[in-house]
Amino acid sequence: MSAVQSIWRNRPFLILFSTSALVSAGAKVYELTLPLMLYEMTRSPVTMATMRTIEFLPNLLLAMFIGVWVDRFSKKRWSQWMVFGQMLLLFMLYAMVETGAAEVIHFYMAGFLLMTFNYGFHNARMSIIKEVVPKELLTSANARFSFMYTIIEIMGPAISGFILLFASLHNGFLITGTAYFLALCAISFLEKKEESAPSAKESFWTEFAAGWRELLRNRPLWQITVLVIFLNATSGMFDAMIVYFAKDHLRLDNSQLGLVLSVIGAGGLVGSSLVVYLRKKFPTGRLLGTTILLLGVSYALMALAQNIWLMCLALFLTGMIGTIENICIWTFRQETTPLSMMGRITGITGSIFKLGMVFSIYLSGWVTEWMGPGIVFTAAAVGNLIIFLVYRQLSLWRLA
Secondary structure, three states: OOHHHHHHOOHHHHHHHHHHHHHHHHHHHHHHHHHHHHHHHHOOHHHHHHHHHHHHHHHHHOHHHHHHHHHHOOHHHHHHHHHHHHHHHHHHHHHHHHOOOOOHHHHHHHHHHHHHHHHHHHHHHHHHHHHHOOHHHHHHHHHHHHHHHHHHHHOHHHHHHHHHOOOOOOHHHHHHHHHHHHHHHHHOOOOOHHHHOOOOOOOHHHHHHHHHHHHHHOHHHHHHHHHHHHHHHHHHHHHHHHHHHHHHOOOOOHHHHHHHHHHHHHHHHHHHHHHHHHHHHOOHHHHHHHHHHHHHHHHHHHHHOOOHHHHHHHHHHHHHHHHHHHHHHHHHHHHHOOHHHHHHHHHHHHHHHOOOHHHHHHHHHHHHHHHOHHHHHHHHHHHHHHHHHHHHHOHHHHOO
16 A cells, blocks of 8 residues: 555544645635735735734744643644634634724734644644654655645635635635634544643643753754754745845746746645655655755756746745755654654744744845845855755764
């Protein structure tokens, strides 16, 4: 029986997959609706940018603490509360806008809480997958989730157009809240064997410290986590300047830009489809190291791009290789982390992964202002080359 056949016959996986699809599609709707609503209210780009910043904060500031709570409670119950919280917030926002009571601060608060609950759900999902999916099928499971998330990401422009068709944008909150209600119902079909998670017997901070000790004890995962700080920094630099480069240097119009950006998603779909085969064919260490080097090559191609075709090639490779790299990292983290620590390790590493992104994205804007986006793409390529050389010197290259 093939891995693909086996994973689709795993009932808990199917429940998680369908639930995550509803939650992710709903999150995409409110990620688009919230800033659009704020723009209608204020006509201020600063307000919209502030909304985006607030949505980013929970993952950076709270992820490692959320992980402790995930490990202390039933993953199923936790997931239900996370989905219920988002559903309730969306229905409340709809009611406030409908009655004219909504103010900017309410959107800021809702955005922060929605993204916090969303992260809480996905953290628990990583733990449940480790429990209900056999180890040999973890790569396949993660690849299917990545494929689904990429499809939803590609659908972003279509979702935006659908929302804009509404006479009142806040109807998007009502539709999304309904999707979360369906997700809440789906979660209830999960078996309760994971309810046997041990109740908390130690203090929050004791368990938080235990998560850090486990991460530091797992030397390969700790080394990968540190390297991902810099990998995300180079990726952030690259991603932040794609639109500027396309508009300012290649002079693409909005329709051309939308098609070009969809190439990233197409690459992601191909990467999701290839990764199961590649992980069987090559050792994890070599596969992960190769993705680091090849991402640097794709960044260099973008620096050399003088036409839309070379840009599309660079973006396709970035989407494909970046997806393979991410799935390898997620799966290795699941494979090497005890189930009782999964929430904490996912949370701690999730926060650490993002440490370099804010600074690199901000710096890339200034560098582009002074010297152009080509320098930023070149810096990202050189950065990945340096990371690859460091990776080769570590024992990670020999990981099975």
